Amino acid sequence: MAETFKTLEVVCPICSVMKNINIPEAIFSQKKFGSVKIQVPINAVCPEHQFIVFVDTKGKIRGYEKIDIQMLTVSPQAETEVTGKINLRNLIKTFGVYGILNLIHAKIFNYPTYILKDDIFEYNEDILNRIGDNILPEGYKGHKTIYLLEETAIDKIKVKDKDAFIMDTHQHIFQTPWITKLKFEEEIIKRALEIIDEEEQLKLLQQDIAFLAREVSYAISILQDVDGIYEDELLDKISKALSIKKISAYHMNLIKLFISRNISKKIASKIKNRVGEFLSVL
Structure with a gap:
């Protein structure tokens, strides 16, 4: 038909x-x-x-x-050389820039991902999960989170995970289980796309995500010794300990989300919001 x-x-x-x-x-x-x-x-x-x-x-x-977000223009020769290879440029051609931002967010924060594939889609689940692992720091690799669905009838899709990210191979996105803006993913993708070398692009993504994981590790070292701590206090401690500029509230939410979805919801719950706590007693 x-x-x-x-x-x-x-x-x-x-x-x-x-x-x-x-x-x-x-x-x-x-x-x-x-x-x-x-x-x-x-x-x-x-x-x-x-x-x-x-x-x-x-x-x-x-x-x-x-x-x-714009992709760098490459020469016809360079374009020919990367055709058929698994790299950031070709993945963006398949899933779109916004699709890649969401796929990276899902991988970093351990959301199950379901991709509705058509007959000509060239990658399998193992390849996609391996690519995802390549941008993650050690200690967070090896978890299969990306699944391919053969079902072409969208209404018949059966996904048991309510917090799943769902898209197809035609750049249509059906479900995003988060409401946060993807500013972090935009920043690291922009930096990576400034480099033409495909291997260096993935290395740069891994470095940026590894730095987030480093911030998470220090946050956990503090949280393990307290019953609770306000976000602004934790921000100051992380910034001073790692000698970086003060972390934004948005970035603090990323750290909290990373801990909650990759390590422990109980530990993440120790991070308190001063404003939210004040409003709860009114």
């Missing part, structure tokens, strides 16, 4: 260029995931910008989100 499409009138949220794009009708037949995030790459609507379109199950656009 031939695949049918729905036409969406999409407007670039940056320059306001408008263009119709066709999206498979099957995307909107699913009900269990609610809205779908559709990645719009450069040249799909306008020649300079890429962005996310939020579409509900009726095919109505509910909003947009900018993607402020």
Whole structure:
């Protein structure tokens, strides 16, 4: 049976260029995931910008989100040399920039990931999990978190993990179990994409994530000896001990999330929010 499409009138949220794009009708037949995030790459609507379109199950656009990451332009010869290899550039071509940000977030913070694959998808689960392990520091490798689904009927997907990240190989994202902005992932991807050497890109990602793990390790050394500590106090201790600029509240949330999902929810619960605690007694 031939695949049918729905036409969406999409407007670039940056320059306001408008263009119709066709999206498979099957995307909107699913009900269990609610809205779908559709990645719009450069040249799909306008020649300079890429962005996310939020579409509900009726095919109505509910909003947009900018993607402020650009890939370096490489020579045709360099492009030919990396074709078919497993590298950051080719993974972005498959999953989109926003898809890669989410996949990295899921891997760092130990969220189960389900990818709906089509018949021409060239990677298997072992390869994808090995790539994910390559960016993680020692001690956090070896956990299988990425699973491929053969099911093409989106409404028939059965995923037991309520906190799973779910997308397909056509850059459609069905479920993100977090509400946090992916600022950390954006920063490390931007830094990596400034380098043309593919191996060095993955090494740089690993270094940035390893530094987060180092901050986590020091935080745990403090938390093990206390019944509780306020976020701002812990921020000061980590910053002074590691001789780094003061950690932001956003970064503190990353440390807390890392501890909760990779090490111990009980230890993470020792980190107290001064404002939240004050509001709870009002």
